């Protein structure tokens with residue numbers, strides 16, 4: 466994230482700076498900003514400041530609706546440029562993506578690297594809710610898994626995922642199109658590690674991984690929680706797994722993003738102990 470306030474501190478009034486969102490996201494050549502309606506009369510100035518500071522930005526999109534629906538894609542309005550398909554780069558990986566058609570967030574790159582570094586040689590990894598493949602690809606590039614399987618519902622995202630596997634010259638990553646609830650139970654064998662990067666609905670899909678993870682394996686479980694209830698989260702999540710007849714132990718938890726005021730995205734690294 467880059468400070469928009471900093472870039473505009475000489476161009477907007479104090480009140481205008483106050484209502485301006487602090488940061489914006491850059492995905493490849495596309496910048497995504499949030500401008501309140503009351504500040505839209507200054508949109509050209511804001512766009513110019515971004516283009517001046519970030520010479521690689523070719524398109525500026527204004528986020529006009531929250532990330533929503535099963536595909537988790539927000540609504541955008543074009544403020545500058547035409548092309549919304551772009552290539553995002555991180556840790557030597559390249560991701561072709563159109564953020565107006567498939568979910569992608571550059572803000573999760575540190576989390577992706579963290580997970581990739583946990584993967585031991587020869588592991589078999591399942592990435593549920595795989596999107597355009599960023600977790601699967603960073604894992605395959607930075608570590609030495611035997612196989613990484615990604616499952617994704619949005620056919621546009623799967624198309625990008627397959628292109629990204631080729632773009633990154635990987636031969637141990639497989640992209641499967643479909644609903645994890647239908648696909649995962651049919652996958653053969655077990656996994657050493659399962660990622661569940663769907664913070665808004667992960668608990669509805671916990672039953673899906675039953676019988677699919679080895680004892681001592683890890684589940685990376687993403688969820689939203691209010692800051693006030695952070696301390697209770699490990700117990701709450703372990704309880705969800707128990708209700709689904711699986712014993713897990715939280716070995717690590719961290720905040721890995723912000724969703725709304727006082728509501729954060731958390732990841733819990735859960736060791737799978739046994740089925741009950």
Ligand SMILES: C[S@@+](CC[C@H](N)C(=O)[O-])C[C@H]1O[C@@H](n2cnc3c(N)ncnc32)[C@H](O)[C@@H]1O
Pocket residue numbers: 535536537567568569570573593594595596597598599600616617618619622643644645646662663664
């Ligand atoms: C928050 S996004 C995460 C995408 C990707 N892991 C990333 O970090 O960029 C969640 C993804 O899950 C997909 N999805 C939603 N419901 C699904 C389901 N039942 N089965 C498979 N994928 C699903 C959405 O289309 C979306 O791409």
